[in-house]
Amino acid sequence: xxxxxIAEVQSWFKRERIVSNLEIFQDIxxxxxxxxxxxxxxxxxxxxxxxxxxxxxxREVTSDILFILIxxxxxxxxxxxxxxxxxxxxxxxxxxxxxxLREVILRGxxxxxxxxxxxxxxxxxxxxxxxxxLPWMSRFFEGVKILTPEASEEKI
Numbered sequence: 737x738x739x740x741x742i743a744e745v746q747s748w749f750k751r752e753r754i755v756s757n758l759e760i761f762q763d764i765x766x767x768x769x770x771x772x773x774x775x776x777x778x779x780x781x782x783x784x785x786x787x788x789x790x791x792x793x794x795r796e797v798t799s800d801i802l803f804i805l806i807x808x809x810x811x812x813x814x815x816x817x818x819x820x821x822x823x824x825x826x827x828x829x830x831x832x833x834x835x836x837l838r839e840v841i842l843r844g845x846x847x848x849x850x851x852x853x854x855x856x857x858x859x860x861x862x863x864x865x866x867x868x869x870l871p872w873m874s875r876f877f878e879g880v881k882i883l884t885p886e887a888s889e890e891k892i
Contacts, residue, residue: 763818766814766817766818767818769814770811770814770815770818773807773810773811773814774811776807777804777807777808777811780800780803780804780807781804783800784797784800784801784804787800795842798841798842799838799842802834802838802841802842803838805834806831806834806835806838809827809830809831809834810831812827813827813828813831825866825870826867826870829863829866829867829870830867832863833860833863833864833867836856836859836860836863837860839856840853840856
């Protein structure tokens with residue numbers, strides 16, 4: 737009996753079992769984030785439609801539409817992560833660009849200090865450079881063979 741218990745406890749600390757359990761917990765966290773984002777999208781969509789009952793504030797409606805679009809893209813990013821187990825850098829960069837532009841649109845270019853406009857511009861240029869370099873980087877890394885510890889042990 738004690739040997740069986742010891743063997744069971746030792747199996748808990750095997751790398752494969754720990755990793756698979758952590759991946760399950762990670763999926764649960766991502767699923768809860770998806771459900772939370774979906775709830776926030778529904779609430780914001782309802783708020784937007786209720787704002788149509790009052791005099792129309794174009795800035796508020798634009799803010800709500802852009803915010804809902806950002807949430808939809810984040811939701812899509814999380815769904816892609818659940819399916820493929822990796823995050824699309826291109827989608828994340830696109831979401832970041834839309835988020836930065838949303839803030840500029842809402843506050844107005846004339847109301848933002850010159851230093852912040854310069855910083856936002858540099859930030860957007862860097863993001864555009866990342867977005868433009870992604871196809872080149874993916875072709876570059878297609879030829880690179882990544883060895884996992886299991887693969888290197890098989891060669892020995």
